[in-house]
Amino acid sequence: MKFVNYLLFNGNCREAFEFYAKVFDGEIVGMLTHRETPASKDVSEEWQDKIINAQLVIGDQSIMASDAPPQYRTEMSGFSVSVDTNDLARAETIFAALADGGTVNMPFSPTFWAKGFGMVKDKFGTPWMISSGNAGE
Numbered sequence: 001m002k003f004v005n006y007l008l009f010n011g012n013c014r015e016a017f018e019f020y021a022k023v024f025d026g027e028i029v030g031m032l033t034h035r036e037t038p039a040s041k042d043v044s045e046e047w048q049d050k051i052i053n054a055q056l057v058i059g060d061q062s063i064m065a066s067d068a069p070p071q072y073r074t075e076m077s078g079f080s081v082s083v084d085t086n087d088l089a090r091a092e093t094i095f096a097a098l099a100d101g102g103t104v105n106m107p108f109s110p111t112f113w114a115k116g117f118g119m120v121k122d123k124f125g126t127p128w129m130i131s132s133g134n135a136g137e
Contacts (some may be wrong), residue, residue: 043069083129092108
């Protein structure tokens with residue numbers, strides 16, 4: 001069994017995933033528009049080039065997403081995508097990239113449980129928790 005986060009965007013999934021691929025040194029292994037699927041007959045011309053499914057692979061992990069039509073779209077809340085790396089400098093770099101144009105909820109800094117931890121909602125509305133190492137190590 002594997003848990004994979006699936007994010008719903010407000011028409012900017014492609015932009016978000018291209019950004020995440022750069023931030024996390026990942027690879028977009030799939031990105032389909034409505035136009036490229038049989039679902040094209042069920043959406044307006046305005047939504048033909050919106051993403052119906054995307055997958056980004058980062059190491060042995062992945063994250064998936066799509067653009068949510070307005071009638072199904074809600075603000076991302078009640079969760080955070082949690083990222084943990086033992087490389088403190090890398091964690092700081094990731095946090096700074098996600099914070100650029102976003103909202104920092106908790107600045108990245110040492111805590112009693114981690115060498116570095118921070119919470120941010122990026123410019124696409126995705127909430128993140130970035131953590132690095134155990135504080136006692």
